[in-house]
Amino acid sequence: MLLELSGITKRFKNGTKYQEILENLDLRIYEGDSIAIKGKSGCGKSTLLNILGGLLPFDEGEMLFKSRNISTLTVNEQAEYRRKNVGFVTQNFHLLDDRNVYDNIALPLQYLRLPKKLVKSMVESVLYDLEIEHIMKRHISTLSGGERQRVAIARAIVKKPAILLADEPTGSLDEETEEFILKIFDKLHQKGMTFVIVTHDDTVSSHCQHIYELHHKKLRLFRGVASEINSLKDEPLVL
């Protein structure tokens, strides 16, 4: 198993009160899984994605990555976990506007201190896969939304992460660009990449093996293998 969440509870402090967002949530992710997470606005999808990515601490429970307990790692060790294993595609891309496409994609590899030659060949390979070689010298600020999204995906996958986390990856794209992005995810899935996509879009989730809904602070399975989720105990299974 790649990632295992057991009994995760997450609260945010708003003023003097605590708001519980996730309660005793369980999830098992196997290598090569493609998972969609749906749910109403504000139900905690991004919170869950940030926990999976090691960006957000939680209050109770345990998260194991390849049997290693992530919650007990130091801040530096958690940063290392993210750098090495997690690719993130966020809603607003978080690209560096004043740098070109090549530099943005190369950044995660530079953080890993890989040799320049290797960085070049890895960036070129992903530029080719995402059909964005022709814009590699363009500054991010000059790109369209669809182009930015492809660059954001390229940057997330260039280091071949163990898991790719994507928050509404087709959120503001037109149909044609969405189709292209979905083909990329299909190809990545065929190559064995594991990913979790937060999405409102049924077309996007239909490309995933397992579809969960975040509902009442827990996950319930919409489509997939029921034995892979423990939190179904209290929830109806909709197939």
Ligand SMILES: Nc1ncnc2c1ncn2[C@@H]1O[C@H](COP(=O)(O)OP(=O)(O)OP(=O)(O)O)[C@@H](O)[C@H]1O
């Ligand atoms: N840092 C924070 N401090 C306090 N409250 C927060 C924080 N981050 C998120 N929340 C609250 O937690 C709840 C869940 O937020 P989250 O962004 O995870 O929802 P979501 O399901 O991703 O929503 P959307 O679909 O609208 O993007 C919301 O009520 C939000 O206001």
